Amino acid sequence: MSSNLLDKGYEPHEVEKRWYSFWEEEGLFAASENGSQNSYSIVIPPPNVTGVLHMGHALNNTMQDILCRYKRLRGDNVLWMPGTDHAGIATQNVVEKHLAGQGTDRHQLGREKFIEAVWEWRKEYGSAIINQLKHLGASCDWDRERFTMDEGLSTAVRKVFVQLYEEGLIYRGNYIINWCHRCHTALADLEVEHEEIDGNLYYIRYPYADGKDGVIVATTRPETMLGDTAVAVNPDDERYRQTGKESVILPLMNRQLPVIKDKYVDMSFGTGALKITPAHDPNDFEIGARHDLPSIKVIGDDGMMTDEAGKFKGLDRFKCRENVVKELEKEGFLEKIEPYKHSVGHCYRCRTVVEPNLSKQWFVSAKPLAAKAIAAVKDGRTRIIPAIWENTYFEWMNNIRDWCISRQIWWGHQIPAWTCEECGEIVVALNTPEKCSACGGKKLIQETDVLDTWFSSALWPFSTMGWPDKTPLLKKFYPTDVLVTGFDILFFWVARMMMMGIHFMGDVPFKDVYVHALVRDEKGKKMSKSKGNVIDPLTIIEKYGTDAFRFTLAAFAAQGRDIKMSEKRVEGYRHFVNKLWNAARFALMHLDNSYDSIEDDNLSLPDKWILSRLNKAAINASEAIESYRFNDAAGALYKFVWHEFCDWYLEAIKPVLYGKEGEDKRKRTLSVLWRVLHDTLILLHPFIPFVTEEIWNKLPGTEGSIMRAIFPPDNSDFAKTVRDLEAEAKMGLVMQVITGIRNIRGEMNISPSMSLDVSIQSDDGIIRETINQHKDIIVNLAGLEVLSVESSGKKPERVATSVIEGATIFVSLEGIIDFDRETQRLEKEINKLTNELAPVLKKLKNENFLGKAPEDVVKKVKDKKMQLLEKQQKLQSNLDRIKDLK
Ligand SMILES: [Zn+2]
Numbered sequence: 023m024s025s026n027l028l029d030k031g032y033e034p035h036e037v038e039k040r041w042y043s044f045w046e047e048e049g050l051f052a053a054s055e056n057g058s059q060n061s062y063s064i065v066i067p068p069p070n071v072t073g074v075l076h077m078g079h080a081l082n083n084t085m086q087d088i089l090c091r092y093k094r095l096r097g098d099n100v101l102w103m104p105g106t107d108h109a110g111i112a113t114q115n116v117v118e119k120h121l122a123g124q125g126t127d128r129h130q131l132g133r134e135k136f137i138e139a140v141w142e143w144r145k146e147y148g149s150a151i152i153n154q155l156k157h158l159g160a161s162c163d164w165d166r167e168r169f170t171m172d173e174g175l176s177t178a179v180r181k182v183f184v185q186l187y188e189e190g191l192i193y194r195g196n197y198i199i200n201w202c203h204r205c206h207t208a209l210a211d212l213e214v215e216h217e218e219i220d221g222n223l224y225y226i227r228y229p230y231a232d233g234k235d236g237v238i239v240a241t242t243r244p245e246t247m248l249g250d251t252a253v254a255v256n257p258d259d260e261r262y263r264q265t266g267k268e269s270v271i272l273p274l275m276n277r278q279l280p281v282i283k284d285k286y287v288d289m290s291f292g293t294g295a296l297k298i299t300p301a302h303d304p305n306d307f308e309i310g311a312r313h314d315l316p317s318i319k320v321i322g323d324d325g326m327m328t329d330e331a332g333k334f335k336g337l338d339r340f341k342c343r344e345n346v347v348k349e350l351e352k353e354g355f356l357e358k359i360e361p362y363k364h365s366v367g368h369c370y371r372c373r374t375v376v377e378p379n380l381s382k383q384w385f386v387s388a389k390p391l392a393a394k395a396i397a398a399v400k401d402g403r404t405r406i407i408p409a410i411w412e413n414t415y416f417e418w419m420n421n422i423r424d425w426c427i428s429r430q431i432w433w434g435h436q437i438p439a440w441t442c443e444e445c446g447e448i449v450v451a452l453n454t455p456e457k458c459s460a461c462g463g464k465k466l467i468q469e470t471d472v473l474d475t476w477f478s479s480a481l482w483p484f485s486t487m488g489w490p491d492k493t494p495l496l497k498k499f500y501p502t503d504v505l506v507t508g509f510d511i512l513f514f515w516v517a518r519m520m521m522m523g524i525h526f527m528g529d530v531p532f533k534d535v536y537v538h539a540l541v542r543d544e545k546g547k548k549m550s551k552s553k554g555n556v557i558d559p560l561t562i563i564e565k566y567g568t569d570a571f572r573f574t575l576a577a578f579a580a581q582g583r584d585i586k587m588s589e590k591r592v593e594g595y596r597h598f599v600n601k602l603w604n605a606a607r608f609a610l611m612h613l614d615n616s617y618d619s620i621e622d623d624n625l626s627l628p629d630k631w632i633l634s635r636l637n638k639a640a641i642n643a644s645e646a647i648e649s650y651r652f653n654d655a656a657g658a659l660y661k662f663v664w665h666e667f668c669d670w671y672l673e674a675i676k677p678v679l680y681g682k683e684g685e686d687k688r689k690r691t692l693s694v695l696w697r698v699l700h701d702t703l704i705l706l707h708p709f710i711p712f713v714t715e716e717i718w719n720k721l722p723g724t725e726g727s728i729m730r731a732i733f734p735p736d737n738s739d740f741a742k743t744v745r746d747l748e749a750e751a752k753m754g755l756v757m758q759v760i761t762g763i764r765n766i767r768g769e770m771n772i773s774p775s776m777s778l779d780v781s782i783q784s785d786d787g788i789i790r791e792t793i794n795q796h797k798d799i800i801v802n803l804a805g806l807e808v809l810s811v812e813s814s815g816k817k818p819e820r821v822a823t824s825v826i827e828g829a830t831i832f833v834s835l836e837g838i839i840d841f842d843r844e845t846q847r848l849e850k851e852i853n854k855l856t857n858e859l860a861p862v863l864k865k866l867k868n869e870n871f872l873g874k875a876p877e878d879v880v881k882k883v884k885d886k887k888m889q890l891l892e893k894q895q896k897l898q899s900n901l902d903r904i905k906d907l908k
């Protein structure tokens with residue numbers, strides 16, 4: 023049956039391509055809208071349409087794929103909903119760069135043509151990330167792929183906007199927002215990245231209205247003083263009690279400002295006086311609102327000074343700062359300048375310094391929505407795993423501020439609000455209104471702002487399933503079972519999905535949120551282009567194959583611990599994939615088309631043992647997957663395949679397979695070998711889908727894809743008895759004996775080809791019986807000539823001894839080692855070590871060295887000493903043993 027044989031080495035690329043196409047063609051990733059099985063669903067965190075697969079995606083999607091493949095093997099009807107996010111600002115920036123390369127820009131094109139250009143770009147490049155996910159083996163239901171800007175999702179976005187507006191949960195208001203002058207857009211608080219910079223603190227004197235001395239205020243942004251509308255002091259501050267101190271004159275602008283009293287002001291900081299610029303500082307904005315202060319916007323949306331800035335009008339904001347400082351100095355109002363380290367907000371997209379700015383924006387009232395989302399986690403309808411992230415979630419949700427959802431860019435969902443040119447009425451509607459609902463006027467201008475990208479992705483779990491229609495998909499698969507995500511988007515995305523899902527679906531969007539860690543470099547450092555330590559998943563896949571890469575990710579994905587990724591580690595797991603391949607190759611050489619079901623009564627000890635261990639591995643792996651302990655699952659399977667199936671079982675059954683113990687025994691063992699390989703492939707499939715499918719298809723007695731198999735195998739004969747603890751105990755004893763003999767062989771430097779005489783003494787009848795019963799295995803695997811078993815008695819002469827629980831093993835050395843030569847060899851080795859040790863010991867006695875050398879150098883020397891001493895002791899004890907024997 024040569025067609026059953028596997029190639030000598032595993033070649034991942036050809037196999038991966040072939041099977042992925044097969045799975046897609048056969049519709050094996052498809053969820054059923056009317057399947058009667060248990061439903062299981064996951065929505066993919068939609069990667070940006072501009073995205074390129076990075077380690078974070080690789081980890082995140084490998085975990086989702088493990089869960090989905092595992093659940094399919096359990097017989098569930100699985101929906102893994104895929105798609106991409108239109109990623110407003112990110113995509114607009116990419117396309118703008120693209121256009122710049124063609125010598126044009128969006129302003130030349132105009133809004134409509136620009137949007138067309140983005141769609142064109144998406145058509146050409148937008149599926150790159152999807153193809154990369156396919157390389158990773160992702161088993162998404164690709165026929166259902168969605169895009170946050172597609173027609174259905176756009177309808178959902180409008181519906182949500184209109185309903186929230188009608189419920190009073192969306193409003194338009196003047197608000198201090200973070201403004202990027204480069205991107206020309208408002209940024210959410212979370213989109214602003216704060217960075218410590220070396221700036222200055224400028225102390226400016228505002229004289230009192232009567233012209234006398236005045237108050238000193240300090241600021242890092244002196245140009246904002248042009249928009250000051252008050253100075254604030256603490257009501258308890260004695261320094262500002264006297265009459266004549268109720269108002270000051272704003273230098274350069276000659277405007278009279280009230281001195282207001284507000285508890286917010288920290289008396290101990292500087293002079294205890296604060297300049298108030300409601301239009302350009304979020305705290306000042308709130309103080310301004312409390313005291314009914316006017317807001318004067320002096321920095322325009324383009325970063326230039328406005329008409330309100332007097333003679334500084336038209337200057338760039340940073341140039342204006344210089345001029346204001348010069349002028350203040352000339353006029354004698356600048357008291358001093360101090361260097362000052364402070365935190366400055368930058369645009370997360372383009373790194374431009376962000377300016378707090380007053381503008382008309384659209385907001386979602388977050389508090390009422392957040393309350394329900396908090397309750398859902400408190401009462402366990404949604405679990406956050408690991409639980410450590412719950413506190414972060416609560417803290418953020420409890421302190422949530424209204425969510426600014428408008429963005430001044432072109433790529434995105436245009437806000438469905440129209441302003442009537444006749445009467446100023448704002449009309450919010452699902453479809454473009456024909457006339458003003460207030461005055462009947464027909465001149466309606468649509469809001470030019472688009473919605474924050476996260477607004478549409480907040481609806482992802484239900485909009486992708488066809489909401490607002492009541493679809494069979496929603497009925498079957500909402501709420502989803504788990505969301506697998508990194509912690510960095512816990513707020514941006516997860517919290518908002520919770521709020522929207524509960525509000526619009528009346529139920530949480532997911533039962534579990536699994537928050538995974540980061541993939542870092544091998545030293546634990548964050549991967550970054552500037553550090554040059556980025557590992558590209560596609561390169562790794564190219565080099566080592568997808569399965570090895572996936573198994574590495576799973577094996578190191580311990581909860582709450584970052585993954586240290588290195589090529590070496592992937593290489594290690596490629597050995598594992600090859601180990602499985604070689605084991606299967608060996609098995610397939612013996613397995614012909616006849617494999618009978620297992621007859622429990624006649625099974626040999628290794629057969630019973632391996633079946634029991636297989637069950638144990640299946641239990642461990644499935645428990646671990648169900649509780650998102652991917653590393654434990656991978657570890658259990660690795661250990662089973664390598665250290666039990668390959669190291670012990672395959673070795674133990676070799677004589678049987680080669681027909682040395684008769685045809686009946688061979689057939690029985692083959693049926694067990696078949697069963698173990700069959701089930702092992704199923705157990706491993708979620709982790710290493712390609713190699714398992716390839717082997718599966720060579721295994722006689724399997725039909726079609728492994729994806730249609732059932733895990734854990736519920737129809738197998740052995741599954742009736744989950745564990746055979748007696749067989750495990752007996753085999754455990756046999757293995758201990760063999761290991762004990764092998765250790766002596768190693769320590770005594772005895773060639774593996776030399777057969778040994780061994781006697782075992784034990785006072786435990788059961789131990790003696792077990793060893794006697796399975797003598798053949800021990801003789802075979804330990805390379806023995808003679809094995810005798812007896813009760814405790816006199817210690818034989820010229821033996822090496824190994825003690826295990828309940829028994830003592832004696833390996834005869836007579837005629838095995840040349841005692842004189844071995845003595846000489848050991849003495850020589852010990853002398854060599856003594857010579858090596860001398861300078862080390864000397865160094866450690868040298869006070870000068872100990873006092874001056876860096877700590878890690880001293881530690882190295884100390885480690886070396888320990889190492890040498892240990893080695894020397896070991897050799898010495900061997901020498902003593904040999905001398906005893908002589
Ligand atoms: Zn920007």
Ligand SMILES: [Zn+2]
Pocket residue numbers: 442443444445446447458459460461462463
């Ligand atoms: Zn009107």
